[in-house]
Structures are given as structure tokens and as C-alpha cells.
Amino acid sequence: MKKNILLGLSFVLMVIALYLVFVYVPTEKEMGIVQRIFYLMVPLGWLSLLAFLIVFIGSILYLAKRESKWDILASSSAEIGIVFTTLALITGSIWAKPIWGVWWTWEPRLTATLVLWLVYLAYLIVRSYATDEERGARFAAVVGIVGFIDIPIVALATTLWRGMHPGPIIFQGGLAPAMLLTLLVSIAAFTFLYSVLLIQKVSMKNDEMEMKRLKELHS
Amino acid sequence: MRFWRKVIAIAWKDTLSEVRTKETVSSVLVFTLLVIVIFNFAFGTSQETMVLVAPGILWVTFAFAGVLSLNRSFILEKEEGCLEGLMVCPISRETIYVGKLLGSLLFMLVIEAIALPIFAFLFNLVLSLQLVVITVLATVGFVTVGTLFSALAVNTRAREMVLPILFLPIVVPVIICAVKASGLALSGEPWGSLSSWLQIIVAFDAIFLVVSFLVFAFVIEE
Amino acid sequence: MENAGYLLAAFAIAWALVFGYVLLLFSRQRRLRREIDSLKEALKEKH
Numbered sequence: 135m136k137k138n139i140l141l142g143l144s145f146v147l148m149v150i151a152l153y154l155v156f157v158y159v160p161t162e163k164e165m166g167i168v169q170r171i172f173y174l175m176v177p178l179g180w181l182s183l184l185a186f187l188i189v190f191i192g193s194i195l196y197l198a199k200r201e202s203k204w205d206i207l208a209s210s211s212a213e214i215g216i217v218f219t220t221l222a223l224i225t226g227s228i229w230a231k232p233i234w235g236v237w238w239t240w241e242p243r244l245t246a247t248l249v250l251w252l253v254y255l256a257y258l259i260v261r262s263y264a265t266d267e268e269r270g271a272r273f274a275a276v277v278g279i280v281g282f283i284d285i286p287i288v289a290l291a292t293t294l295w296r297g298m299h300p301g302p303i304i305f306q307g308g309l310a311p312a313m314l315l316t317l318l319v320s321i322a323a324f325t326f327l328y329s330v331l332l333i334q335k336v337s338m339k340n341d342e343m344e345m346k347r348l349k350e351l352h353s
Numbered sequence: 354m355r356f357w358r359k360v361i362a363i364a365w366k367d368t369l370s371e372v373r374t375k376e377t378v379s380s381v382l383v384f385t386l387l388v389i390v391i392f393n394f395a396f397g398t399s400q401e402t403m404v405l406v407a408p409g410i411l412w413v414t415f416a417f418a419g420v421l422s423l424n425r426s427f428i429l430e431k432e433e434g435c436l437e438g439l440m441v442c443p444i445s446r447e448t449i450y451v452g453k454l455l456g457s458l459l460f461m462l463v464i465e466a467i468a469l470p471i472f473a474f475l476f477n478l479v480l481s482l483q484l485v486v487i488t489v490l491a492t493v494g495f496v497t498v499g500t501l502f503s504a505l506a507v508n509t510r511a512r513e514m515v516l517p518i519l520f521l522p523i524v525v526p527v528i529i530c531a532v533k534a535s536g537l538a539l540s541g542e543p544w545g546s547l548s549s550w551l552q553i554i555v556a557f558d559a560i561f562l563v564v565s566f567l568v569f570a571f572v573i574e575e
Numbered sequence: 576m577e578n579a580g581y582l583l584a585a586f587a588i589a590w591a592l593v594f595g596y597v598l599l600l601f602s603r604q605r606r607l608r609r610e611i612d613s614l615k616e617a618l619k620e621k622h
Contacts (some may be wrong), residue, residue: 141597152586171585178589196552217596221589228585252522259518263509273505276568277519280498283564284523291526291553295533327593334600341607348614352621 137337140330147323154316162313173228173316177324178222179243182250185215185328186282189257193278196271200317202343205271208278209261216254222247242292249288253281310327356451359444363452367426369458377425377454378463381418385468388414389475400477407476408535412528414472415492418464420517423499426457427507436507436573446570456501461492483538483547491531497558498523505572530554539544 155173162169166251192208195201226244238244257277264270356442371377392410396402430436439449473480499520506516534550 155586167579167580174585174589197568212617217592221592224588224592225585228581228588232581249522249525256519256522260505260509260515263511263515265508265510269508272571272574273509276501276505276572279568280501280523280561280564283560284526287526287553287557287560291529294549294553295529314612319605331600334604338600338604338607341604341611345607345611345614348611348618352614352618 135260137330137334140333144327144330147319148188149322151316151320151323154319159312159316159332160310168229168232170203171200171225173320175222175225175229176317177321178218178225180321181324181328182215182219182247183285184325185218186250186254186278186285188332189215189278190282193275193282194195196275197279202271205275206336206339206343207332208275209271210332210339212254212257212278214331216251216258217250218324218328219247219254223251240296242289243294245292245296246285246289249292250285253277257281308310356448359448360455363439363449364455364459367453367456371460377422377429378460381422381425381464382467384421385414385418385464386471389468389472390546390562393475403476404478404539407472407478407539408532411472411535412491412532414468415461415465415488415531416495416521416524416528418468419461419492419495419499420520422460422464423457423496423503424513424516425508426453426460426500428512431507434525440573441490447566448571449567449573450500450504450569453504457496457500458493462489465492474552476519478539479541481538481541483544484535487531487534487538487547487551487554490551490558491527493558494527494554494561495520495524497561497565501569501572504569508572521525527554527557530557 151173155170159170159173161167188211189208192204192206192211194206196204222242226247230239230241230244231237258273260277261270261274263272387450389410396406396410405461427436430439440446462479468482469488472478499516502519502523503516506512506519509515530550530553534554537546537550545558
């Protein structure tokens with residue numbers, strides 16, 4: 135019951151954010167109405183990173199303490215994180231088409247997001263290709279740690295790389311207060327949604343473990 | 354002192370077995386040369402194109418060759434049961450990590466030492482000290498993470514496939530910087546313009562040397 | 576109003592995916608709960 139309330143709250147927040155994005159905020163001068171995708175992209179990008187931060191923390195705690203709850207936290211965040219990262223890439227691509235005329239551009243932030251997506255994928259693949267669950271958890275934790283530390287280096291390298299060929303950049307310049315408010319509310323809405331999903335995933339994994347235990351007792 | 358002696362012993366064991374059989378060196382070397390040749394066919398023959406694509410070709414080749422040799426490094430160990438043997442010895446996991454790392458590093462440097470002149474020859478380019486330095490630094494980066502991940506991959510179900518999936522995304526910054534720096538080096542730019550790229554590679558090397566060193570024990574505990 | 580199509584597409588896809596994912600998670604959760612309850616019942620009957 136409580137979870138459904140949280141979900142409902144999250145929905146409300148989203149609707150508020152949508153209102154701000156479509157009705158309240160003024161249209162940006164240079165890019166026109168498409169610029170509003172920005173209020174979708176930035177929260178998604180932020181979430182991809184936040185989710186991986188949780189993967190990182192969960193991984194470290196799991197390796198340190200070997201309590202399965204940390205592994206459950208890490209893997210849940212990874213599964214949710216890859217969904218948001220995929221969305222970030224999709225919206226980034228949809229942004230790219232009207233603005234630069236191409237479906238994809240090797241712009242630093244987009245490229246770094248793609249690499250992040252690949253790291254998420256590596257995390258999940260290692261889990262499923264391990265020979266048993268304990269190893270899967272351990273190996274994934276290693277990937278989570280190494281991967282997270284890699285991200286700032288990737289961001290630095292891609293920024294420097296593209297800096298040499300100045301091309302399309304996501305946005306520049308300051309933000310009018312109305313825009314800032316809309317952005318912050320969108321970020322808050324998405325972060326709240328992420329938390330709700332994370333709680334849901336974690337409880338699902340706990341349920342799966344309990345079910346396994348019950349099945350063993352049964353037979 | 355003890356630590357380094359054991360480390361060198363492990364690296365030496367790998368090197369010695371490679372020197373005796375020469376199987377991995379020759380296959381990776383042939384692979385490297387073949388890849389360079391095939392890329393040459395892929396990109397046509399105009400000299401201007403060559404100068405543009407050469408750094409990319411070089412580093413894609415080295416990245417793939419790296420995956421190949423790193424894979425072999427631990428698969429052989431696992432098959433012969435050497436890994437269990439090593440773990441029974443009174444040496445720390447970290448010693449194994451550094452030992453294997455040095456062995457792989459030496460191996461890759463040998464391959465690259467042979468491949469680079471041939472590459473320069475085929476592409477009509479001038480080898481420089483800059484290029485050598487870039488190659489060494491980037492290779493160190495490859496083997497720091499590569500040794501960690503190949504020990505991990507060897508314990509999974511689809512060993513040869515898992516390593517590239519893990520390794521390549523993580524070394525993207527090394528590849529980006531190595532390609533950029535190599536391009537500059539081949540155009541005869543001074544060291545100054547290379548510095549920011551080299552700094553990133555060195556930072557990568559240092560950071561992941563430490564991280565892999567700390568985390569390695571978790572990968573091969575049994 | 577030129578690129579409104581893209582704007583709508585982006586938000587539509589994002590919402591569809593998020594909504595779909597939420598539905599997926601919540602319905603799987605419900606199914607799991609039901610299975611657990613029935614297993615618990617079965618165990619109780621055994622003992």
C-alpha cells in the first residue's frame with residue numbers, strides 16, 4: 135500500500151514537471167520549442183549517473199561486508215539505471231536530429247553516456263555469465279567499482295577529444311530563473327521516480343529470495 | 354624486496370613458458386599484422402587518407418591484440434590448474450596480480466616493438482620517440498585493467514567473449530588519448546601538444562593500477 | 576512550432592518506456608507476492 139502511495143506521489147510530481155515544461159517555461163530563443171527536450175535529457179543523464187553511484191556504493195559495501203542486501207541494492211540500481219541510460223541516449227538522439235540534422239553525434243556528453251551504457255551492460259552480463267550466484271555478485275561488484283571510477287576519466291577524455299573539433303554542444307550560456315526552476319523540478323521528479331523504482335526492485339529481489347527459500351522448504 | 358622477487362618469479366614463469374612454446378606470441382603477432390593489412394585495404398591508398406586513419410588503425414589493432422593476449426594469459430593458467438597452484442603458495446593475491454601484469458606487459462611490448470616498425474613501413478610513416486612513449490604508457494593502461502578482467506572472465510561461462518565486453522568500454526579513454534596523441538606525434542608535433550593526452554593516460558594508469566591491485570583478491574578468491 | 580514533432584516524440588517515448596517499466600515491475604511484484612502466499616499456504620498444509 136505504501137508503495138502505491140509513493141508511486142502516486144511520483145506521478146503527481148511528474149505531472150507538475152510536465153506542466154512546467156510545456157506551459158510555464160518560456161520558449162528558448164535559439165533552438166525554439168525543441169529545446170524543451172533538455173528538461174528531459176538532463177534529468178535522465180543525471181539519473182544514469184546517480185544510479186551508477188548507488189551501484190558503486192552497493193558494490194563496495196558488498197565486497198566489504200558480504201551481506202546480500204548490498205548486492206541486491208547494487209543490482210537493482212543497475213537494472214533501473216540501464217533503463218534510464220537507454221532513455222537518455224534515445225532522447226539525446228531525438229534532440230540531435232532537429233538541432234544538428236543527424237540522428238547521432240559524437241558529442242562529448244552523448245559519447246560518455248554511450249560508454250556508461252556499455253559499462254552497465256558489462257555489469258549485467260558479468261552477473262548472468264558467472265557460473266554461480268555468489269561469483270556473479272562478486273564479479274559484478276568489481277565491475278561496478280572499476281566502471282564508476284572510469285566514468286570521470288571517460289568524461290574528461292571525450293570532452294578534450296571533442297574540444298579539438300568544436301561541434302554541436304548540448305547547451306551553453308546561463309539559465310533564466312524560470313528555466314532553472316523547471317529543470318530542478320524535473321530533476322526532482324525523476325529522482326523521486328528512481329527512488330520509488332529502486333525500493334520496488336529491492337523488495338522484489340527480496341521476495342524472489344524468499345520464494346527460493348520457500349521452494350526449498352517445500353521440496 | 355620479498356614482494357618484488359616473487360612478482361618477478363611469476364612474470365618470469367610466464368615469460369619463460371612463452372619463450373619456450375612461442376605459441377601465443379606468434380599467433381598474436383600474425384593477427385596484428387593481418388589486421389593492419391586488412392585495414393589498409395579497407396581505407397584505400399591515398400597518402401592523405403593514410404595519414405588520417407593511421408593512428409586509429411594502430412590503436413584498434415593494439416586493442417584487439419591486447420584482448421587476444423590477455424585472454425590467453427589466464428585461460429592457459431586455468432586449464433593447467435596453475436592458478437590453483439599459485440593460490441596455494443604462500444604469496445598474496447596482489448603478488449599474483451603484479452606478476453601476471455608484468456608478464457602481460459612484457460608480452461605486449463614485444464608484440465608492439467615488432468608491429469610498430471612494420472606499421473611505419475607499410476604506412477610510410479616516421480616512428481618517433483613520442484610514438485614509443487605513447488605506446489608504452491597506453492599498454493600499461495591496457496594491462497592494468499586487462500589483467501584484472503581476464504582473471505575475472507576466465508571464471509565465467511563465455512570466457513573469450515566476456516573479456517572484450519568488460520575491457521573495451523573501460524579503456525575507451527586510453528584509446529581516445531592514444532589515438533589523438535599518436536596522430537599528433539606522426540605529424541611531428543612537439544611534446545607540448547601531446548601533454549594533455551599523455552597526462553590522461555598516465556592518470557588512468559596510476560588510478561587503475563591502484564584500484565585493480567586492491568580489488569584483484571576479490572576476483573580470484575575461491 | 577517547427578520541430579514540435581520531435582519534442583512530442585521524445586516525451587512520448589520517455590513516458591511510454593517509463594510507464595511500461597513501472598507497470599512491468601509492479602505487476603511482476605504482484606505475481607511474486609501471490610506465488611509466495613500460495614507457497615506459504617502449501618507449506619502450512621504440509622505441517
